[in-house]
Amino acid sequence: MRRVRTGVRRALTTITVPLVSASLATGPALPAAARPTPRPVPPRTTDAPPQAAPPATSPEDTIGGQRLAGRGILVDQAAGVPALPKINAASYLIADADTGDVLAAKDPHGQYLPASTIKTLTALTLVPKLDPNQVVRPTQHACDVEGTKVGLTPKMRYKISDLFHAMLMMSANDASLTLAEAYGGKGKTVAAMNTEAKRINALDTLAGSPNGLDKDLGLNVGTQHTSAYDLALILREGMKNPAYRAYMQAIDFKFPAPPTKKERKKGKKVGGYPIHTHNHMLPGEGHAYAGMLGGKNGYTVEARQTFVAQARRGGHTIVISLMRADEPPSEYAAKLLDWGFAARGKATPVGVLVAPGTPKTTSKDADEDGMLPDGPLASDDRSRAWLLFGGGTAGALLAIAVLFVVLRRRRRLESLRYRSDDAGS
Numbered sequence: 001m002r003r004v005r006t007g008v009r010r011a012l013t014t015i016t017v018p019l020v021s022a023s024l025a026t027g028p029a030l031p032a033a034a035r036p037t038p039r040p041v042p043p044r045t046t047d048a049p050p051q052a053a054p055p056a057t058s059p060e061d062t063i064g065g066q067r068l069a070g071r072g073i074l075v076d077q078a079a080g081v082p083a084l085p086k087i088n089a090a091s092y093l094i095a096d097a098d099t100g101d102v103l104a105a106k107d108p109h110g111q112y113l114p115a116s117t118i119k120t121l122t123a124l125t126l127v128p129k130l131d132p133n134q135v136v137r138p139t140q141h142a143c144d145v146e147g148t149k150v151g152l153t154p155k156m157r158y159k160i161s162d163l164f165h166a167m168l169m170m171s172a173n174d175a176s177l178t179l180a181e182a183y184g185g186k187g188k189t190v191a192a193m194n195t196e197a198k199r200i201n202a203l204d205t206l207a208g209s210p211n212g213l214d215k216d217l218g219l220n221v222g223t224q225h226t227s228a229y230d231l232a233l234i235l236r237e238g239m240k241n242p243a244y245r246a247y248m249q250a251i252d253f254k255f256p257a258p259p260t261k262k263e264r265k266k267g268k269k270v271g272g273y274p275i276h277t278h279n280h281m282l283p284g285e286g287h288a289y290a291g292m293l294g295g296k297n298g299y300t301v302e303a304r305q306t307f308v309a310q311a312r313r314g315g316h317t318i319v320i321s322l323m324r325a326d327e328p329p330s331e332y333a334a335k336l337l338d339w340g341f342a343a344r345g346k347a348t349p350v351g352v353l354v355a356p357g358t359p360k361t362t363s364k365d366a367d368e369d370g371m372l373p374d375g376p377l378a379s380d381d382r383s384r385a386w387l388l389f390g391g392g393t394a395g396a397l398l399a400i401a402v403l404f405v406v407l408r409r410r411r412r413l414e415s416l417r418y419r420s421d422d423a424g425s
Helices: 002-026 030-034 115-126 160-170 173-183 186-199 228-238 242-249 261-265 330-343 363-369 381-424
Strands: 073-075 089-096 101-106 252-257 271-276 292-300 304-313 316-325
Touching (some): 089 228, 101 330, 115 228, 228 304, 304 330
Antiparallel strands (some): 252 271
């Protein structure tokens, strides 16, 4: 009997220790290995020629298609399609906004300083999140920001919709910061902007501010950047929202202000002054473009001229973007749009503007990573870790219980056999 009990203890120890150890070891460790650590993407410097730096990612990893990894001019010239216009910009893109087909581009995934075009992402992020009728009071810090301002004062409260008009019509940096404050602060807003960029697959984009200022805020191309490809994605997504479109298309707007002495005498509690769009391609402007739907320009000394716009003609929409241009962008933009309308349906696309959401992992990627595609539980690594951990532990305990029952039954059989032998002696 003593030998049987000793054998049971040894068997339990031999089996349970490895099982429990394995379940403890493999449970929490899986999430860290579940997704490979992203390869760092070195920012592309703006002062070097676009062809100088190596591609940030391998062609097969390029969002929108392998050809868009190219650093030079990308186009498939077809019969009946005019030659591409000569544009003195480090990067640009022309795409059919309806189908997503990229018709031509130059260094489309090159990462450059965005200047005020980043405000298209600020708006994409905050327009759905903030009540347009909410009123907020700006801080003195927001009112004192550098660059273009609408003239906010802490003495007044402004409607969120007024601030969006100022930000998207005249690129007001004080309005951008006040919108960020209304959402919970600059840090929270920038984090939300980067989350939104990832959601729509604008993976070249890293926001460091809600207004696009760079050197003034100690930012450079390593800490704040976007690409011509991403600007097209951002504007295309934003223009799906009617409120976003309305702000983009506004030409004149009366912005509220404290009443003048004359207005106070008349009993007015709020005054105001007109603000005017900075998009010179809207109807009635100096570079009016037929079918212009909206766009956003930007400029800093470091970023140079940047621009993104959409226009619609003949039932078709073209989106263009350009970065680091050498002159105000309206004339370049008109040439890119003209070419896009002429080439649409004729030029073979060189890539595609992807839809929001996570691009599907290819089987090749899965083989290289040594993993299968994620299952339904993969969206929450922490829950998956504990499910795996719990499953492993439960399996170990079940195995112990079964072994215990089997060995206990064997012990009883051995006991009966010993009694039978004693009775027969």
